[in-house]
Amino acid sequence: MKPNQCFGKTKLPPRNNCGRPQLHPSVCEASISSSISQPGPEYERRARGPANSAGCVVNLSDRPSLCMSLMGGQAAIGSSDHAVYTVDVPSGKFRKALYGGRKGHTEWVTCITHLPDGRILSGGMDSKLCLWDRAGSSCIDLLAHTASISNVKVPSNGFLALSSSYDKSILLWDLTPHKGNKPSSKPIASLRGHKAPVMAIAVSSICTQNSLNNIASGCRDGSVILWDACTASIVLDHKQTHTGHVTALECLGCADGSGPDVFLSGGQDGILQVWDVKLDILSTKMYYTVRLRDKEHYLAFAYPSTLHLTRF
Template identity: 40%
Template sequence: MCMSLMGDKAVMGSADHGLKELDTRSGTVTRNLYTKRYGHTEWVTSVSHCRDGRILSGGMDSKLCLWNSSGVVCSDLVGHLGSISRVRTHARDDLAISAGYDRTLRAWNLQTKKEAGCCTGHDAPITDFIWADDVVASGDRGGTVRVWDACRAAHISALRGHKGHITAMLALTPQSCNSLDADAGSGGPVSLIATGAQDGNIRIWDLRQKLNTFTLGAHPGGAVNEVQTLLRLIRCTGGVMIGRDNHSLL
C-alpha cells in the first residue's frame, strides 16, 4: 500500500489497481480512483499530491496516472519500461519525478503532461529517491546511491557502501528536521542524506565530500524500512528514527 497526505485529504493506492481518497476528519471515502476506462491495470505502487489538488500515481503497469482534482478522470503519462517504484511532485512548481525498474529517473511537466527529462546510469532497478531543492538522490537494488543535478538532469556522483538494495532514504535539510510537511523540491540546499538498506545499516552521506560520514548497524539481519527525523524532540541535532521489518524502532 502507498499513501499521500494533503491537508485533510489522504489518498491510498493498493494491489487492487485502484486508489481511494479519504476525508481524514470523518474517515469517509470521497472518491474511488479507478474505472474501466481510467486508471491502472496493475498494483498501484506510489502516489503523491500535486500542489493544485491533482493526484499523481504510479503502478506496476509502468505508467503514471495524473488524476483531476475532482471526478474520476486521469491522463496517462507514458515513458517508463518497467514498474514504477516512486513518484514525487514538486512543492511549488508543476513538476514531478518518477523512478522505475527500468533503471531510469524521469521528470514530467504536469502542465503539458509530457516527459521533460530522463536520467540514466543505474545498473539495477531504482527502489527509491529523494528530491530536495535542485538535488535528487536515487537508490537501487544493487545498494548504490546516485546523486543528480535536477536542473540539468546530470549525474554528479555514485555512493557505494550498502550490501543489499536501498529500502529507505531521507534528505537531512533544516525543513525535514523541523516540519512534518517537507515536500519534494523544498527545504533548501541539501548536503547530508540518510539511507537505509536490506543489510540493516543506516548510512549518513556528505554530498559535498561524496563520503559516507557515519554508519549505524541498526538492525543486523533485518532490512531498514523507514528513516525519519525525530521531529520536535531533537530538532536538527542529527537524530533519526529507524523502523525495521520485525516491527521494532531504534
C-alpha cells in the same frame, strides 16, 4: 548481528573535544540531556494520545492497500485491486474510487503522492503514471517507463515530479497546470546510470518552483547515485553502498536553505547512511534506532549501548 559485532571492521567516527563521535569536523555532538529542550504543549498533546484511541476503520477493498499519501484532510490510497481511493481523514469517510472505464491503472498501484494544488499522481505495475484532477473524475496517462513504477516524488513547493522504475531509469516531469491546456505527457529529462531497478528516490529540500537542485536515487544492487537535476548529470556514484536493496531515501533540511542538505539512505542491511551533498562525501554509517527532528535539525542515532544526538 551481535551487538558487539555491529560495526565489524568499520571504524567509528573521530571524536571531538567532548569525547563524543562526530560526523565530520564541522559537526558538533551533544548529549540528549543538554541539547533537547523541555517538552512543550505539542509533546504533551502527543503523549496523551488521540481523543478516540479506538480510531475508525474505513473499508476500501478486499485486496491489500500498497501505498498512501496525505495532504491536508485527504488521504489517497493505492490498492492492489488497481484503484486509488480517497478518504476524508477527520471524518473517516470514504470519498471516491479513482478507477474504471478507460481511465486509471490496469495493475497494482505501487506508489502515490499529492501535488501542491491537490492533484494526485499515482504509479503502477502497468508501467504507467496517472495524473488525476482534483475532482478525481479524469486522469492523464504519462507513458514513458517500460517497467513497473517503484516511486514518485513531488517537492512541496513546485510541480516538477520524479518517477523511478524497474526499467532502471528516473524521469523528470513538468506538471505545472496551464490554464486551458493539459500538462505535457512527455518527460522533460531522463536520468540513466543505474545498472539495476531503481527502488527509491529523494529530492533536495532546497529547490524552487521551477527547478530542482540535487536528486538521490538507490537501486536493487545497493548503489546510491546523487544527480544534478539541472544538467541531468551524475555528481556522485557509490557502488554497492548497501548490502542488498536500497529501500528508502529521504532528505533532511529546510526549503529555505537554512538547514543541511543531507540525504539519508536505508537498506536491507539495516544500515542508515548519511550523505552530505555540499561536501560530496559519505559522512558516516549508523546502526539501530534513528530519530529525526527536522525543524531543529537534530539527528539521533545509537551506537552499541549508547545514544547520541547530532545537531547540524
